[in-house]
Amino acid sequence: MAGGRGTRLGMGEKPMVRLYGRPLIDYVVSALRPSVERIIVATTSATPETRVWSLEKNLEVVDTSGSGYIPDMIEAVERSGISGPVMVIMADLPLITEEIVREVIGVYESRPEPALSVHTPLSLHRSLGRRPDVIFNYMGQLIVPAGVNILTGSRISEEQEDFHLIMSRIELAININTPEDLRICEGIIKRRMESAG
Secondary structure: OOOOOOOOOOOOOHHHOEEOOEEHHHHHHHHHOOOOOOOEEEEOOOOHHHHHHHHHOOOEEEEOOOOOHHHHHHHHHHHHOOOOEEEEEOOOOOOOOHHHHHHHHHHHHHOOOOEEEEEEEHHHHHHOOOOOOOOEEEOOEEEEEEEEEEEEHHHOOOOOOEEEEEOOOHHHHOOOOOHHHHHHHHHHHHHHHHHOO
16 A cells, blocks of 8 residues: 555655665565565555556556545455455555565464454554554554555455454564654664674
């Protein structure tokens, strides 16, 4: 999903904001490539540069109306003609990895529910000094949606019973909404590069 205006970030099209020289969306696409058959980028009139970048990378692009996250998601899946499982992921999760994508898919495939939603514990966000926009109380635990879901495409316009996968992974706790989120992300990547030598 790459159609948001990114007004709180204030750096132009959010998917195209650079992190160590790469657009945010590029990190997400790289993590998805080894594990998924198709990568479809859902854009809006607010993200024309993202559309051009996606086409240059030979990705499928679906233009949506920009009515909001849920309506645009439904529109993108319906226009893509996907009837089976579809992973819906936000373009502003630059720390996500191939390993996490595989783990999420593996858990989904092992569950009977038609859908899966990924969450992180609120305590993880607090340890990072972040204040998430949305918090759920799930079976007595405070959790935050990570912006990664798997849904059944043929039922995309219906409410689907979902398995709540709670992962205490910093990679899923940081989506880029504000300049502070970007600074936190830069610091994590810098530390990882230094420790890798």
